[in-house]
Amino acid sequence: LQKGDKEAAESGAFYARIRHERYLNEQAILKGQSTSSLLMPGLEIKVQGDDAPAVFRKGVLITGVTASAARDRSYELTFTAIPYSERYGYRPALIPCPVMAGTLPARVTSTVKNDIYAHIDKDGRYRVNLDFDRDTWKPGYESLWVRQSRPYAGDTYGLHLPLLAGTEVSIAFEEGNPDRPYIAGVKHDSAHTDHVTIQNYKRNVLRTPANNKIRLDDERGKEHIKVSTEYGGKSQLNLGHLVDAGKQQRGEGFELRTDLWGAVRAKKGIFISSDAQDKAQGKVREMAPAMAILDGAQSQMKSLSTDAQTANADPADLSSQIALLQQSVKDLTQAAILLSAPKGVAIASGEHLQLAASKNLIANAGNHADIGVVKNMFIGVGQALSVFVRKAGIKLFANKGAISVQAQNDLMELLAQKSIEITSTEDEIKITAKKKITLNGGGSYIRLDACGIEAGTPGEYNVKAGYYGRKPKAKLTPELMAFPVIKSEDFNQSFILLDENTGQPLINWPYELELESGLKMSGITDENGNTELISSDKEEVVNISVFEPDEFLDDEIN
Numbered sequence: 001l002q003k004g005d006k007e008a009a010e011s012g013a014f015y016a017r018i019r020h021e022r023y024l025n026e027q028a029i030l031k032g033q034s035t036s037s038l039l040m041p042g043l044e045i046k047v048q049g050d051d052a053p054a055v056f057r058k059g060v061l062i063t064g065v066t067a068s069a070a071r072d073r074s075y076e077l078t079f080t081a082i083p084y085s086e087r088y089g090y091r092p093a094l095i096p097c098p099v100m101a102g103t104l105p106a107r108v109t110s111t112v113k114n115d116i117y118a119h120i121d122k123d124g125r126y127r128v129n130l131d132f133d134r135d136t137w138k139p140g141y142e143s144l145w146v147r148q149s150r151p152y153a154g155d156t157y158g159l160h161l162p163l164l165a166g167t168e169v170s171i172a173f174e175e176g177n178p179d180r181p182y183i184a185g186v187k188h189d190s191a192h193t194d195h196v197t198i199q200n201y202k203r204n205v206l207r208t209p210a211n212n213k214i215r216l217d218d219e220r221g222k223e224h225i226k227v228s229t230e231y232g233g234k235s236q237l238n239l240g241h242l243v244d245a246g247k248q249q250r251g252e253g254f255e256l257r258t259d260l261w262g263a264v265r266a267k268k269g270i271f272i273s274s275d276a277q278d279k280a281q282g283k284v285r286e287m288a289p290a291m292a293i294l295d296g297a298q299s300q301m302k303s304l305s306t307d308a309q310t311a312n313a314d315p316a317d318l319s320s321q322i323a324l325l326q327q328s329v330k331d332l333t334q335a336a337i338l339l340s341a342p343k344g345v346a347i348a349s350g351e352h353l354q355l356a357a358s359k360n361l362i363a364n365a366g367n368h369a370d371i372g373v374v375k376n377m378f379i380g381v382g383q384a385l386s387v388f389v390r391k392a393g394i395k396l397f398a399n400k401g402a403i404s405v406q407a408q409n410d411l412m413e414l415l416a417q418k419s420i421e422i423t424s425t426e427d428e429i430k431i432t433a434k435k436k437i438t439l440n441g442g443g444s445y446i447r448l449d450a451c452g453i454e455a456g457t458p459g460e461y462n463v464k465a466g467y468y469g470r471k472p473k474a475k476l477t478p479e480l481m482a483f484p485v486i487k488s489e490d491f492n493q494s495f496i497l498l499d500e501n502t503g504q505p506l507i508n509w510p511y512e513l514e515l516e517s518g519l520k521m522s523g524i525t526d527e528n529g530n531t532e533l534i535s536s537d538k539e540e541v542v543n544i545s546v547f548e549p550d551e552f553l554d555d556e557i558n
Contacts, residue, residue, distance in 0.1 A: 022091040028053075030060050030081040039065055039077055044084050059084035063092075099176035103184055105131045110165035111140030116209065118162030121145050126183060128169060146171070148183040164209055167192065217241070222249075233259025269332030273340040285331055290340030294325055297364035307390050314386035320360040408483035432478040492535035497525055497546060505529025512545040 007013045030047070039045070041064055047056045060081035069075040082088050106128040110119035120126055125145035133142065149172075152159040163169070163186060172184035188194040195205050204216040215226040217240075224240035235258035242251040256262075264270065275289045298321055305316040328334040339345060347353065355361065363369070371377075379385075387394070396403070405412070414420060422429060431437060436449040444457035455461070495513075497506040506529050512522040513534050523532050534542065 018091060021089045022094075024088055025063075025082055025091055028055050028083050028088065030056055030083075032079055032081070034077050034079065035075055036077065037067075037075065039079055041065060045081070055083045055085075056081075061088075061090060063090050098178055100173040100178050101176060103170040103172045106169050106171045107131070108163045108165055108167045108169060109140050109142050112165075113139070115165045118164055120162065124148070124160060126163060126169075128171065128183070130171065143181075146181055146183055149185075161206075161208070231260075235260065267335065269335050270337045271332060271340075272338070275340055275342055287331070287338060287340065289342060290338055291325070291330060293340070294329065297366070298322065298325065300366065301362075301364055304388065304390065308386070308388035311388060313388040314384055317360060321362050324360070324362070406483070432480070434478060434480055491537065491539055492533050493542070494533045495531045495542075495544060496529045497531065497544070498529065506546070508549075510547045510549060512547070514543045514545070516540045 007017060039062060041062050043062045044059050045062065046059050061084045062079050062081045064080045066078045067075065068078075082090060108119075109127050109129050112119065118126070119140055123145070125147050127140055127143050128146055129137070129142035148160075148163070150159055163183075168187045168189050169183045170185040170187065171181050174180035174182065195207055196203060202217060202219040204218065206214040211228075211230045213226065213228045215224075215228075217224045217226075222241040222243075224238065224242060226239075227237040229235050236255070238255040238257075240252065240254075241249065242253070242255060244250045271285055271287060273287065273290060275286075277286060298318070301316055301321065302318055305318055309315040324336075328336040329338050332338065433448075436447065438448075439446045444459070445455070447454040497509060497511060498504065499506055506525055507527055509525045509529070510522070511525065511531055512520060513531060514520045515534070515536060517536070517540060519534075519536075521532060521534055525531060531544075
C-alpha cells in the first residue's frame with residue numbers, strides 16, 4: 001500500500017476511509033417493520049416522532065430488507081437502515097477472503113534459459129510457475145516475487161542456499177491468504193534426484209550446483225567430514241576416516257590439500273606439534289614437551305659455552321637463545337612458529353632448502369650432528385668463527401685435493417700441549433717466511449733472516465754429515481702470494497622512523513637510505529619502526545627519504 005493521506009485507489013488512506021465508514025455503519029442502525037411492498041434497499045425514508053433519535057430525524061437510507069408472507073399471515077417486511085448523512089456512507093459487509101489450505105506445487109523460473117545461477121531480486125525473492133497454471137507467460141515473469149521460508153534468518157544473519165530454475169518447490173500461503181504466497185519447502189524429483197539415497201544413507205551432504213560440498217559421514221567407526229571445492233582442480237579439508245571416490249580407506253586423521261597454492265597465516269604465532277593430546281584434552285597451546293626439549297638444549301649449550309670460555313674460545317651468544325625462548329616461543333607471546341615432534345622432524349626438498357635469520361641462527365643436538373654435502377660447501381662468517389671441542393678432538397681429512405689454511409691479514413697460531421707432527425709422505429715440507437724464521441727447542445735455537453743464520457745452544461752443538469762443504473753466498477728468494485684486502489664495515493647503523501606529529505614509530509612504512517658514497521638502500525620498516533642495518537667502512541652522512549605507502553607502491557609498479 002502507498003503511504004500518506006492521499007486517497008488514491010488501493011492506497012492505505014483509501015482503505016482506511018472505507019474501514020472507518022464501515023465502522024460508523026455499525027454504530028447507528030435503524031431496524032423496522034412494514035407491510036409496504038415499495039420499500040427496497042437504497043430508498044430514503046423519513047422518520048417521524050419526537051422520541052426518534054436525533055441522528056435519524058433527517059432521514060434514513062434502507063440498506064437491506066427481508067420479506068415474508070404465508071397463507072395464514074399477511075405480507076411483512078423487515079428492513080435495516082442507516083442515517084442519511086454525508087458522515088455515513090453505506091459499506092456492505094466484507095466478503096470472507098478465500099482460504100488456501102495446504103500447499104501447491106510449483107517450479108522456480110528464470111529469465112535466462114538453462115540459467116546456472118539463481119534468478120532473484122534485491123530482497124532475495126524468486127519467481128515461480130504454479131503447476132496448474134497453463135497460460136503462456138514470458139520466462140521469469142510467471143508470478144510476482146515470492147519470498148522463501150528458511151530455517152534461519154535475521155537482520156545481518158541468515159541461511160540462503162539459492163534455488164536454480166526448474167527446482168520444484170511447495171507454495172504455502174500466509175494465513176491461507178491467496179495474495180500472500182511463499183516458498184515453504186524445496187523438493188527433489190525424478191529429474192533432480194536426491195544426493196542422499198539408500199546408496200549413501202549414512203551420509204549428511206550439503207552440495208551446491210558447482211559441486212562445493214560439505215559431507216558428514218555418520219557410519220559408526222568410520223566417521224568423517226569433508227569440505228571440498230572444485231576450483232583449480234580440487235581443494236579439500238578431510239577429517240577422520242579418509243576415503244576415496246570408491247569409499248575405500250586411504251588414510252585417517254586429517255588432510256588439508258589443494259591443486260593450487262596453500263598458505264597458513266597467524267598474526268600472533270603458530271604452534272605445530274605431534275605431541276599427544278588424547279580426546280582433545282588440555283590447552284590449545286600446551287607446549288610443555290617442546291619447551292622441555294628446548295630448555296634442555298639451552299642447558300647443554302650453556303655448559304659447552306662455559307667450557308669454551310674457560311679454554312679461551314669464544315662463547316655462544318646464550319642471551320639471544322634465552323630471549324627467543326622466553327620472550328617469543330614460550331606460549332607464543334610474540335609472532336613466532338614452534339614446531340615440535342617427540343620422535344623426529346624431517347624436511348626434504350627436491351631442489352633448494354634455505355634457512356635464513358635476520359639475527360641469530362641457533363642449532364642444538366643432544367647427541368650427534370651430521371652434515372653431508374655431495375659437491376661444494378661454503379661457510380661464510382662476517383666476523384669470527386669459533387670451534388670448540390670438549391673431549392675427542394678435531395679431525396680434518398681431504399682424500400683428494402689440497403688443504404689450504406690461511407690467515408690472510410693477521411697471524412696464525414698452532415698450539416699443542418704435547419707434540420706437533422708435520423709429515424709429508426711423498427714430497428717435501430716447505431716453511432717460508434718473508435722476514436725471519438726462529439726454531440726453538442728447550443732453549444737451543446736457530447734464527448734465519450735476510451742478514452744470516454744464527455744458531456745457539458746452552459749445551460753441546462754436534463754436526464753429523466757425510467760431507468761438509470763451504471761455497472760462496474747464495475740466496476733463495478721466497479715466492480709469497482699477495483692476500484686480498486676486504487674493506488671492513490666498521491660503521492653500521494639502523495634507524496627508527498617516527499611520526500613527526502604523534503611521535504609514534506612508522507610501522508611497515510617505505511623508506512630509502514642514501515650514503516655520501518652513492519649507495520642506496522630501500523625497504524619497509526619492521527613492527528618497531530626500524531630500518532634495515534646499513535654498513536660502511538667509514539663515517540658517512542645518511543640521507544633518509546620517507547614515502548607514503550601508496551606513493552611507494554605506485555613507484556614500484558611503474
